[in-house]
Amino acid sequence: MTEFDAALLEKINRIQPLNPVMMELLQAIQSENNQASDLESIILSDANTSATILKIANSPFYGMSGRIKSVRDACVLLGFDQLRNIIYATALDQASGHGPHPRWSTQLRSHTLASAVIAGTLAKQLSPPVESGQAYALGLLHELGKQVLLSELPELFEEYMATDSAPDRGQLLSIFSEAGAIIARKWRLPEVFQHCIANALKDRAEADSYPHELKLVRCAHGLAQALNYPSPGDDSQNSFEVCLSEMYPDLDSEALLPQLQEALSGNADLVALQQEVAP
Template identity: 60%
Template sequence: MTGTHTALIEKINRIQPLNPIMMELLAAIQNQDSQATDLEHIIRSDANTSATILKIANSPFYGMSGRIKNVRDACVLLGFDQLRNIIYATALEHASNGGPHKIWCQKLRRHTLATAIIASELSLHMTVRIEKGQAYSLGLLHELGKQILVSELPDLFHEYMNTQGQPEQESIVGTLIEAGTIIAQKWRLPEVFQTCIRFALVPSDPPEAFQNEVILIRCAHQLAQELGFDSPGDQYTPSEPGALLHYYPTLPADVITETIQDCINSCPDLDRSTEEAQS
């Protein structure tokens, strides 16, 4: 498998999923000196990127439907944290909007969105100690390898799905995780993102500096699946006492679960009737 793995990694290294404008935007949001006006200037320089950001900003999830008329409105009304998350969502839209596996791609988008919402809600509790906007972003991108390769290397993703539950799938899982870290580096994502992508879905101990973030994403990922938002190819079997009590035993699980369920129910992009219609 080593030769095959090496060939796949070489293919992944050759993937250029983002245009220069998106790369410039991603770099700008990591720069602590950047202002909303800096992002506005970059966004307005490319019509396609502007259109995608305006589409996402006006989606029902952000509560601004019809209010975001232009890039300046997006920068002023949304605030830096939400704008940052919209840029991440736009990067995913640019990079994963293709390939033959439409249903799997849609399920994966729903899973990562549910994970992002759950992570951001959990972050409100002092035990978690992670800023809400970052928690959302980490959840949105925690399966970056899958999110890109479902479109860029559809044959590999097909093999991944066909070996579900079999020993052969393990090596592909490793390749997907490695792909995610490679792409995160290409996107110049901060180290905390790269760490969550590498460690959140495997039992290995993460670096101590980012343990809180990895634990949060592990919990949110599993809780999303417990709530019916499966990650394609991931055979997750809920166990007692459940993800929330396992990772955060001191939190009021019933109250938090109810709040999370309300947030998910109020998100039109996670409407189950929409998923059934698309299937």
């Protein structure tokens, strides 16, 4: 490890952690014994976390716009799987919802949300299947390191956006992946999340412990790029048909494309983000 890498790793490890309530929530949602209602008292113990969860729960994507009046409503009406994904989205909002580059941040949020929608939709077509709710969350968090460092170490992201050197960009992507893996461990995310976050942007996985999930995340990332939801600084873009055939040659691209387009265009949050980044 070079002195630069060691110094950068130290900066990443010093990134301000999530507040204790959010850390408790992230741990609680990993337990198979917990129900949505069990999370209510944790959420209510912090006003900021409660407010953010209510804001996200009332977004059009969850089909409850304006109907979630309280944390109890969120816990009762949404169910555990949707509430779990809202908690992940809230953690991401707390960790990356600031910084000096709002346009890049919005573009990255658009890309990861599109990846989440694509992964959740695509998961239903696969055999062996990946659970749709988990697929959505994996897509949402697959560039966790990039999202957090854009806010916390903006000078590093500026270097990434400015370079025309493929090796330099590759090195910076490796840093984002390592940062994501560190943050995922700090958040105590499940091993499948840690693995996919660490390897989603790499050509080869270090140890492919979760091949189906990682393949799905990589495909969702590539399809989001192909469908004009690019991650900032990522100029790789195969056609939709090429990207899908490389990952899932048995799937019918002509049948799948309109399904994905409908899911993406029907997500009001994603439409709003795309309007923000439109030239």
